Amino acid sequence: MAQSQFSNSANLSEIEIDHRYRLLIDAVVDYAIFMLDRVGNVASWNPGAQRAKGYTSDEIVGRHFAIFYTREDAEAGKPARLLAAAKARGRVEDEGWRVRKDGSRFWASVIITAVHDETGELIGFAKITRDLTESLRLAELERVSNDSALVQQAQENERRRIARELHDDLGQRTSALKMKLALHEMELVKYVAPDVMDRSDSIRELAEQMDGLATSIRRIASDLRPPMLDDLGLDAALDWMTGAFEKHYGVSSRFEGSIGELRLTDLAAISLYRVVQEALTNVARHAKATHATVALSIDGRNCHLSIDDDGVGLPKDWSLRPDAFGMRGMRERITQLGGALEIASRPGNGVTVSAKVPLPRITARD
Ligand SMILES: Nc1ncnc2c1ncn2[C@@H]1O[C@H](COP(=O)(O)OP(=O)(O)O)[C@@H](O)[C@H]1O
Ligand SMILES: [Mg+2]
Incomplete structure (x- = not known):
């Protein structure tokens, strides 16, 4: 259990905290560091607490710390449960939503430590709260970015699949068509008079269009997924x-x-x-x-x-x-x-x- 360096006074707010500790705690702005008395009323306050929660020392000292909890948590008895746990086990940790003075919420990481006097009697609690909203937001951003990487990967896989289909399936079919056309041309030459063949450009045109088609298919496929x-x-x-x-x-x-x-x-x-x-x-x-x-x-x-x-x-x-x-x-x-x-x-x-x-x-x- 945490031992206290305080005198055996029962009233926490009257305890003279050693000047150097006071300076240290006042210098901390990234953590809310404050004390609660035995029943959970705020007994001391630091600039970090003011920054995180929005109350000045005058506004909050003496008020019950349940005010920092959401209404649902307060009604469910969470503040009292945490104090009871800290009392029983020496300390308790919690993470969850807390409420600022202006009503906005922040995601907090909280440690509550029971403080005892030399005789072992409970005189209150030390509470350290850290605002994790920013790291939560960063984690969320990272998750979104991972998701979007997955989407992009899926999109690339799909492109590769379509490119392969285009190349293998459509590509093969146009080659087969071109071959058939060439065979027809050879057959026709046997039966059709050369001057009539010459006058009809249609077979050559068809062959050219098929070449064009094959080129387009190759280009689209390689745009979708560069084979190189x-x-x-x-x-x-x-x-x-x-x-x-x-x-x-x-x-x-x-x-x-x-x-x-x-x-x-x-x-x-x-x-x-x-x-x-x-x-x-x-x-x-x-x-x-x-x-x-x-x-x-x-x-x-x-x-x-x-x-x-x-x-x-x-x-x-x-x-x-x-x-x-x-x-x-x-x-x-x-x-x-x-x-x-x-x-x-x-x-x-x-x-x-x-x-x-x-x-x-x-x-x-x-
Ligand atoms: N290398 C460049 N030289 C001059 N202007 C450029 C160049 N790259 C981009 N731009 C300008 O930036 C704009 C935005 O580019 P982009 O987001 O690729 O859109 P888009 O190419 O569809 O217009 C372009 O419209 C153009 O005005
Ligand atoms: Mg562009």
Whole structure:
């Protein structure tokens, strides 16, 4: 049981607490530290208690501590139960909602310790309360972010499945159709006069349309799930993407750096890939750049990714646009990996999107 350093006075509020302890307790603002008398009336108060609960010392000393509990808890007799438990066992811990002076609630972690005089007689209780609302909120945020990572992972899995179906099923069928068409053409040549065949372009047109269809299917499938990423890894996929970007948009582009032998989680690889995809699409759509650089590297702790262009820079109001989904999506993907995304703009001289992601979060375990 906790021993007290107080004199054997029965009235707690009159006890002279050693000056140094008083200073210490008054300096604490992160914890509410106060005393209750034998029946639960507040006997002392510190600035931490005022900060957590909103009452000044004058307002609260002498009042029963049940006032800090929600009505349901108070009516269910929780305050008295906690005091009885502290009395019986020396101390009791509790976590739950408490009520501030203004009626708002906070999630509190509470320790109540019984205080005895030298003869062993109970003279009151010491109570330490900590406001955990913020950590609760952080835990909630983490849970939401984990959920959203799961959703994103599920979405990527689904994309991969559709890409495979497109490639394997539709892809095979168009190949089969094209073969059949070629066979028909060979048959027709046998029976139809050459000048009539020449006049009819329809078979060639059909064949061309089928080629177009096959190309579309391949493109859509590889947009949904870049096969390069699965087959060759992020370095090769980004190198390839940068090359294709240059060819397609005529912006001279370079990929530099490498993550070496590092094996990334599936979500990390696809997320970083998608960030580069979005950033390069933005360069093509908005930047009017002549040059773009994608850089990927690792140091002992982090993976660094940046996409840099020498275009016009961001418009002044870009962050205010509610429909900047591309930018938001990039940030969300990186945040989900536990990293941070920065967007730097040099008006008239380009944009740099850079991400830093801690390695432990994105390294695949065998
Ligand atoms: N590299 C860039 N250079 C210039 N402006 C850019 C660049 N990237 C983004 N922007 C600006 O930021 C805006 C928001 O980008 P984003 O969220 O990707 O939306 P979207 O591409 O659909 O317009 C763009 O509309 C554009 O004005
Ligand atoms: Mg965009």
